[in-house]
Amino acid sequence: MSYISCDNLSLGYEGKSILDNISFKANKGDYLCVLGENGAGKSTLLKTILGMNMPIDGLIEFGDGLCKHDIGYLSQQTEVQRDFPASVEEIVYSGLQSSHGFRLFYSKEEKELVRRSMERMDIVHLAKSCYRELSGGQQQRVLLARALCATKKVLVLDEPVSGLDPLVSSNLYSLISELNKEGIAIIMISHDLQAALKYASHILYLCNKPFFGTKEEFIESKQGKLFMAMKDMEDN
Numbered sequence: 001m002s003y004i005s006c007d008n009l010s011l012g013y014e015g016k017s018i019l020d021n022i023s024f025k026a027n028k029g030d031y032l033c034v035l036g037e038n039g040a041g042k043s044t045l046l047k048t049i050l051g052m053n054m055p056i057d058g059l060i061e062f063g064d065g066l067c068k069h070d071i072g073y074l075s076q077q078t079e080v081q082r083d084f085p086a087s088v089e090e091i092v093y094s095g096l097q098s099s100h101g102f103r104l105f106y107s108k109e110e111k112e113l114v115r116r117s118m119e120r121m122d123i124v125h126l127a128k129s130c131y132r133e134l135s136g137g138q139q140q141r142v143l144l145a146r147a148l149c150a151t152k153k154v155l156v157l158d159e160p161v162s163g164l165d166p167l168v169s170s171n172l173y174s175l176i177s178e179l180n181k182e183g184i185a186i187i188m189i190s191h192d193l194q195a196a197l198k199y200a201s202h203i204l205y206l207c208n209k210p211f212f213g214t215k216e217e218f219i220e221s222k223q224g225k226l227f228m229a230m231k232d233m234e235d236n
């Protein structure tokens with residue numbers, strides 16, 4: 001069974017659909033890139049998978065030992081979030097799963113998990129720094145460490161390299177790829193077609209006639225060819 005299976009989803013707000021016929025699966029070890037134009041409904045899809053938004057129709061199933069709360073999430077960044085007045089450590093701690101809401105005390109295991117996540121993202125030296133004073137790339141590493149505290153199974157990332165320069169983006173992509181190779185399934189929204197084609201195992205393309213399949217199937221598909229031609233024109 002897959003970690004996540006979506007069957008014939010319709011997504012939207014207040015009963016009004018913005019996107020229909022979405023079906024896909026994400027399995028252990030997969031690297032799924034979600035592509036689509038601005039406003040296509042990519043962020044809405046991720047929020048729906050995470051239970052922050054109700055689907056209008058269709059089915060979302062979790063399997064292979066995964067439940068909704070085992071998913072690490074990095075949301076699309078807003079200016080307000082970039083200015084968040086907390087220390088790096090506080091932000092990473094906030095990724096710990098908690099059924100008790102706000103807590104003053106953490107177990108040894110939880111502290112260890114935070115430490116390992118910070119080491120993994122190479123931000124231990126920034127622990128006491130103020131988040132809003134960090135560079136864009138450092139901030140994204142903090143948010144990845146936070147998401148890592150919530151999961152060993154699935155990371156859901158909404159445009160993690162948006163606004164970063166090419167070198168910093170490339171470093172972040174490498175880090176994400178390493179996590180994937182260590183066994184964490186990645187579901188990532190990206191505007192970067194080149195990176196999607198380099199790293200993804202599967203592509204979900206959101207449009208009038210949504211596509212889901214392996215990267216190789218996407219490259220050969222009608223939707224894929226159209227999308228790649230469109231991106232080519234944007235770049236030239």
Ligand SMILES: Nc1ncnc2c1ncn2[C@@H]1O[C@H](COP(=O)(O)OP(=O)(O)O)[C@@H](O)[C@H]1O
Nearest residue numbers: 013014018036037038039040041042043044045
């Ligand atoms: N909270 C909301 N209430 C109503 N409509 C929304 C809300 N959030 C997003 N939308 C609309 O849903 C559509 C898809 O948005 P979004 O999922 O953010 O697209 P993407 O991430 O692909 O750019 C847009 O038309 C947007 O205006």
Ligand SMILES: [Mg+2]
Nearest residue numbers: 042043044076
């Ligand atoms: Mg979005």
